[in-house]
Amino acid sequence: MKKFFQSEWISRLIDALLPVFAAIAALLLGAIMLFLLKVNPIEAYKALWDGAFGSTNAFAETLVKATPLLLVGLGICISFRGDVINIGGEGQMIIGAILATWVGLNFTGLPGWLVITLSMLAGFLGGAIWGGIPGILKAYFSVNEILSTVMMNAIAVQLMNFLLRGPMIDPSQAELASKIPQTARLLEIFRLPRLAPTRLHLGALIAVILAVLVYILLWRTTLGYRIRAVGQNPHASRYAGIKVQRYIVLALLLSGAFSGLAGATQVFGVNYRMITDGSSSGFTGSAGFNGIVAALFGQLHPILTIPASILFGALLVGANKMQRVVQVPSALVIALNGLVVVFVVSSEFLRRRRQRRRLASARQNDESPPGPEQLKQVESSA
Amino acid sequence: MTQETILIGLAGVLASAAPVIFAVLGETLSERAGVINLSMNGTILLSAMGGFAAAYNTDNIVLGFLAGMLIGALVALVVAFASITLKQSQVAVGFVLALTCRDLSYFLGNPYMGEPGPRLQAAPIPVLGEIPILGQLFFRQDAITYLSFISIFLAWLWIFRTRPGLMLQGIGEKPAAAFIRGANVNLMRYVYTVIGGALIGLAGPAYSLAIRAGWMGTISGLDGIGWIALSITIFGGWNPSRAAFGAYLFAFLQWLGLVLQPVFTQVPSQVLQVAPFPLMILTLLLVNIGNAEWVERTLAAMPETTRKILSKALRAMRASPPSALGVPFESE
Numbered sequence A: 001m002k003k004f005f006q007s008e009w010i011s012r013l014i015d016a017l018l019p020v021f022a023a024i025a026a027l028l029l030g031a032i033m034l035f036l037l038k039v040n041p042i043e044a045y046k047a048l049w050d051g052a053f054g055s056t057n058a059f060a061e062t063l064v065k066a067t068p069l070l071l072v073g074l075g076i077c078i079s080f081r082g083d084v085i086n087i088g089g090e091g092q093m094i095i096g097a098i099l100a101t102w103v104g105l106n107f108t109g110l111p112g113w114l115v116i117t118l119s120m121l122a123g124f125l126g127g128a129i130w131g132g133i134p135g136i137l138k139a140y141f142s143v144n145e146i147l148s149t150v151m152m153n154a155i156a157v158q159l160m161n162f163l164l165r166g167p168m169i170d171p172s173q174a175e176l177a178s179k180i181p182q183t184a185r186l187l188e189i190f191r192l193p194r195l196a197p198t199r200l201h202l203g204a205l206i207a208v209i210l211a212v213l214v215y216i217l218l219w220r221t222t223l224g225y226r227i228r229a230v231g232q233n234p235h236a237s238r239y240a241g242i243k244v245q246r247y248i249v250l251a252l253l254l255s256g257a258f259s260g261l262a263g264a265t266q267v268f269g270v271n272y273r274m275i276t277d278g279s280s281s282g283f284t285g286s287a288g289f290n291g292i293v294a295a296l297f298g299q300l301h302p303i304l305t306i307p308a309s310i311l312f313g314a315l316l317v318g319a320n321k322m323q324r325v326v327q328v329p330s331a332l333v334i335a336l337n338g339l340v341v342v343f344v345v346s347s348e349f350l351r352r353r354r355q356r357r358r359l360a361s362a363r364q365n366d367e368s369p370p371g372p373e374q375l376k377q378v379e380s381s382a
Numbered sequence B: 001m002t003q004e005t006i007l008i009g010l011a012g013v014l015a016s017a018a019p020v021i022f023a024v025l026g027e028t029l030s031e032r033a034g035v036i037n038l039s040m041n042g043t044i045l046l047s048a049m050g051g052f053a054a055a056y057n058t059d060n061i062v063l064g065f066l067a068g069m070l071i072g073a074l075v076a077l078v079v080a081f082a083s084i085t086l087k088q089s090q091v092a093v094g095f096v097l098a099l100t101c102r103d104l105s106y107f108l109g110n111p112y113m114g115e116p117g118p119r120l121q122a123a124p125i126p127v128l129g130e131i132p133i134l135g136q137l138f139f140r141q142d143a144i145t146y147l148s149f150i151s152i153f154l155a156w157l158w159i160f161r162t163r164p165g166l167m168l169q170g171i172g173e174k175p176a177a178a179f180i181r182g183a184n185v186n187l188m189r190y191v192y193t194v195i196g197g198a199l200i201g202l203a204g205p206a207y208s209l210a211i212r213a214g215w216m217g218t219i220s221g222l223d224g225i226g227w228i229a230l231s232i233t234i235f236g237g238w239n240p241s242r243a244a245f246g247a248y249l250f251a252f253l254q255w256l257g258l259v260l261q262p263v264f265t266q267v268p269s270q271v272l273q274v275a276p277f278p279l280m281i282l283t284l285l286l287v288n289i290g291n292a293e294w295v296e297r298t299l300a301a302m303p304e305t306t307r308k309i310l311s312k313a314l315r316a317m318r319a320s321p322p323s324a325l326g327v328p329f330e331s332e
Helices: A002-036 A041-053 A056-081 A089-106 A112-141 A145-165 A171-175 A202-220 A222-232 A234-239 A244-271 A280-284 A287-297 A302-326 A330-365 A372-381 B003-016 B018-032 B040-058 B061-085 B090-108 B134-138 B143-161 B163-173 B175-180 B185-211 B225-235 B240-260 B269-274 B276-291 B293-300 B304-317
Strands: none
Touching: A002 A041, A002 A302, A002 A330, A041 A056, A041 A302, A056 A089, A056 A112, A056 A202, A056 A222, A056 A244, A056 A287, A056 A302, A089 A112, A089 A145, A089 A244, A089 A280, A089 A287, A112 A145, A112 A244, A112 B276, A145 A280, A145 B225, A145 B269, A145 B276, A202 A222, A202 A244, A202 A302, A222 A234, A222 A244, A234 A244, A244 A280, A244 A287, A280 A287, A287 A302, A287 A330, A287 B090, A302 A330, A330 B090, B003 B018, B003 B134, B003 B185, B003 B240, B018 B040, B018 B143, B018 B163, B018 B185, B018 B225, B018 B240, B040 B061, B040 B090, B040 B185, B040 B225, B061 B090, B061 B185, B143 B163, B143 B185, B143 B240, B163 B175, B163 B185, B175 B185, B185 B225, B225 B240, B225 B276, B240 B269, B240 B276, B269 B276, B276 B304, B293 B304
């Protein structure tokens, strides 16, 4: 029996490390590509490491990039656990940011802490609305959420372009011919406080606290349990008396809310204004998409998503430095990011398959009905 | 507006729908076999860039189109390998590819930005082109538009009127049954995904070598087309003729937006640009509403005659995906 537990333990460890192996494999493949381009891979990866972790500033920059990834990723943990594929992070970030910025620019008479709180709530609300609409469409009209969230992204981008070029444009830009689509700057007292003499801001801390809260929500509350139950088996959930539709909407709504918050923290912690180049990534830096990857890397677990977002933040920041130092084409950097993503996502599904096979063989090994221990395993793997 | 300008506009609608038609037909074939190719948005951009680059460098327009198809087929091969052989999530793999291909096209296409390149010329068909109205609409187009007309018919014929097409339906609906009937399910899925990918890849050059000749990178306005094509595939209920109708409807609405812009000058330009997206959500809603449980319940409570009419209308719009869509097949 002891031996069984040992092998069980080892194979769970392998599972947990699979994404790390995947990332290493991707980087090795990248090293081969670098070698073919006649660049010293060690030198290149050293530059990547230095760019991401080499100095206090570099590390702070990595964390700044990781913050929106973590926030979006937390939302993804909720929705993917509920078997709802939310690809609308970009749009939800934009709408959250628009509402938050509107609060920040219009309530100038109120004290700073109050406006910051209200803006963050506005961001949360904006994202919730933008995620809730596809949620309702999926739950009550069976509209595929992948498509509706993608379309909601496109609508959000145009709304942002309209507002930032029209009603919300920076008054000083409105007079210029260039008309850069951006809002006015936020008052000094409305900015999220910085945590160190770097660009690192309070948003990072909020995100980490929220990660713990999301963990509690998903595994220690009825709401979280039901979201996961619906994600695992909607039919069984229905027979158990869970209102499946309601939890589908909630999963998407909450997921959107976290992305909205990510948008709000970008405005109040990094740029101090909303600015774009007309595309969605011009504002979000594609965090709405990359957050999905971070969450998958973190095995859709809120706590594991913290290191996962830091890793992808580091890749984003470090790749820039690598490009400058060893003069590799940026296509390679893009390809490298893509490789890590593909490998990591693949490993996630490999992990699930291993888990299923293990459960099946465990069931064969002992014929007694699954005891509490095994149930707990199913529970934790869910 | 004179009859002449309307006719020119409508002929333009038929031409501008051609790339979407290819993409939708390709996706339909792939999904009929049970594989979702979610990479479509990136594939179209990459094949548009690659097709333009190939035609620009070789000065041969046909090679440009072939290069686009090759790119589409290669991306589809990755999707097929990941989903059929490795049994990974098609959604995850396809989505990642959609992003990667898009970024790659922007980077690799940089040297070709705004370069004047070859462009497919209109090729009026001698006798048919002289027919009033119909000739102007259908027979004074370019070769790629003619090809789009033909491929709608061929795809429909293949799926619904041939033996291999029947097998294709089986592979997507009941792969286990098709397997027993002697079909090599996974091989056929590979074949249809790659052929479908090649068709999707034809959409790119149809833009960059014909309708919007040239490569304009991020401002080419091609980003998003793939997602629209994906929803048109669903709107089309995995049926080529209905999907083609959806593509033409979409192109018509876009044209209407352009035509109406000078009329509604107070309306911000973004409203007309964004209009297709809420409209697509609305059509998805109409197509799917018949599947919702509460609709059935409400219908049951209605008086006999209204119920009959309404449920008939809903059934006509309704579309259900192939049952085994996105599910890996294991022969055991």
